[in-house]
Amino acid sequence: MNMRRLPVLALSAASMALLAACGATTVDTASVEKNVASTIKGPGSVKVDSVDCPENQEAKVGRTFTCSFVLADKSAGEITVSVADEDGTGRWEVTRPASGQAEQEIVTGYEEKTGDGVKRVDCPDPIKGGKDAKTTCTMELKNGATGKVRVTVNGGDIRWDTL
Numbered sequence: 001m002n003m004r005r006l007p008v009l010a011l012s013a014a015s016m017a018l019l020a021a022c023g024a025t026t027v028d029t030a031s032v033e034k035n036v037a038s039t040i041k042g043p044g045s046v047k048v049d050s051v052d053c054p055e056n057q058e059a060k061v062g063r064t065f066t067c068s069f070v071l072a073d074k075s076a077g078e079i080t081v082s083v084a085d086e087d088g089t090g091r092w093e094v095t096r097p098a099s100g101q102a103e104q105e106i107v108t109g110y111e112e113k114t115g116d117g118v119k120r121v122d123c124p125d126p127i128k129g130g131k132d133a134k135t136t137c138t139m140e141l142k143n144g145a146t147g148k149v150r151v152t153v154n155g156g157d158i159r160w161d162t163l
Helices: 002-022 029-041 099-114
Strands: 050-051 064-073 076-083 088-097 116-121 132-139 145-152 157-162
Touching: 029 050, 029 064, 029 076, 050 132, 099 116, 099 132, 099 157
Parallel strands: none
Antiparallel strands: 050 064, 064 076, 076 088, 116 132, 132 145, 145 157
């Protein structure tokens, strides 16, 4: 009787050891950092100095964690990464964009929309985020004209309009 149980217990112990050795699937941190940097850059000319995400994050659907980033102008922000599947790939949204990111969105968008050159845009840091949160930035055009721009951020969506 004991001889029949021994192989079953040994197999169970071996299976548990194998599962423990494999561990849970974790998110590929380097890949996420690269993709987050690419997401921040977007189609504009925002320059990202660094992205830092925590290591060993479990690839479980719905799990979230926060990565921080620093832009070339030294403004900083955070992005929340949400795991979309068990393979460790994810989707992310900007939860607290850096002022430099919003400023670049305004410069690029304003120049595309109007054809007028923008000398500089100044936004407070950090930009307010969340539903109905608005931040006022100042803008100076290359022709010397000045104005104000209202920025709203909801998730990863940065919108602006002139005041």
